Amino acid sequence: MPNTAHTSPKPKHRLLCLLITAGALLLLPGIFSVATQAASIPALPSDLVAKPSKTSPKPKAILLDFYSPTCSTCQTMEPIIQKLSQELGKDLTVIMLDIDRPNTTRYQFTYQIEGTPTYVFYDKNHRPIGKMTDNIRGTTLIGLAYQAAGKLPRLEKLPPSLPQLPKHRLTLLQIFPAPCVAACSAIEKSGKAMSKTVIRHYGSKLTVNSLALDTLGNQKWVNSQTFLQHASARHAFPLYLLLDTHRQIITAYQASPVNHRQIQSDIENILEASAP
Numbered sequence: 001m002p003n004t005a006h007t008s009p010k011p012k013h014r015l016l017c018l019l020i021t022a023g024a025l026l027l028l029p030g031i032f033s034v035a036t037q038a039a040s041i042p043a044l045p046s047d048l049v050a051k052p053s054k055t056s057p058k059p060k061a062i063l064l065d066f067y068s069p070t071c072s073t074c075q076t077m078e079p080i081i082q083k084l085s086q087e088l089g090k091d092l093t094v095i096m097l098d099i100d101r102p103n104t105t106r107y108q109f110t111y112q113i114e115g116t117p118t119y120v121f122y123d124k125n126h127r128p129i130g131k132m133t134d135n136i137r138g139t140t141l142i143g144l145a146y147q148a149a150g151k152l153p154r155l156e157k158l159p160p161s162l163p164q165l166p167k168h169r170l171t172l173l174q175i176f177p178a179p180c181v182a183a184c185s186a187i188e189k190s191g192k193a194m195s196k197t198v199i200r201h202y203g204s205k206l207t208v209n210s211l212a213l214d215t216l217g218n219q220k221w222v223n224s225q226t227f228l229q230h231a232s233a234r235h236a237f238p239l240y241l242l243l244d245t246h247r248q249i250i251t252a253y254q255a256s257p258v259n260h261r262q263i264q265s266d267i268e269n270i271l272e273a274s275a276p
Contacts, residue, residue: 041120041128042110048095049126060093061148064120066108068099071116077136084145091124091149121148143252155247159211159221165245166207172267173241174210175222191238194260198267205271242267
């Protein structure tokens with residue numbers, strides 16, 4: 001597996017921008033019940049932090065990958081891990097930890113590993129970002145890795161049906177598939193209720209827009225966005241993107257299973273953390 005290590009890796013680069021750091025409070029899988037809040041993740045063990053070298057002088061974000069050679073889900077996720085290693089190799093170190101090896105036992109105890117795969121993320125300053133286990137989606141894993149590395153992208157352009165982003169406000173963009181079947185309709189209805197609550201409390205700071213993939217123009221737009229191509233290829237919709245006024249993705253949510261209360265809580269945390 002390219003650009004990965006088997007017990008000893010190392011960090012390398014600088015701070016995330018203020019809003020991305022704020023977004024890292026719960027990040028894109030905050031919507032997943034399987035994603036653990038950063039505050040409950042232990043500090044990165046010092047022996048997993050490689051010392052700076054001439055070839056790697058700057059700190060990197062770290063992804064701990066607890067896996068088992070016999071785990072079918074681990075095998076399914078392996079191509080995604082490889083792709084992340086290639087795309088984010090300069091900003092992210094992947095540390096592979098085989099739970100069947102005795103030398104990983106203490107790490108399993110530290111992180112309370114109960115199954116595989118389990119992924120733990122730290123940013124470039126080695127602050128905990130998130131933990132994922134069970135019911136893992138590729139889009140969520142990709143988003144968390146980009147978040148940890150400080151590389152969540154800026155949308156190249158806005159969808160044709162979306163107005164210009166408002167000044168001095170964040171935008172929550174809700175992307176729904178088309179046709180929107182019964183289950184999706186229930187999600188959309190719940191999402192709109194959540195949006196109303198957030199707007200009622202933070203209307204001066206947040207605008208909510210919905211985008212249905214029911215037109216060729218909107219579908220072409222999704223396919224033109226590198227970050228969203230991962231979601232589109234895996235039919236990972238509904239998808240929620242929190243954007244700043246410059247189309248920078250602060251955090252992203254793959255809504256399956258949906259927990260709009262968690263999304264609302266995350267947004268409130270981000271808005272409060274980014275307040276002057």
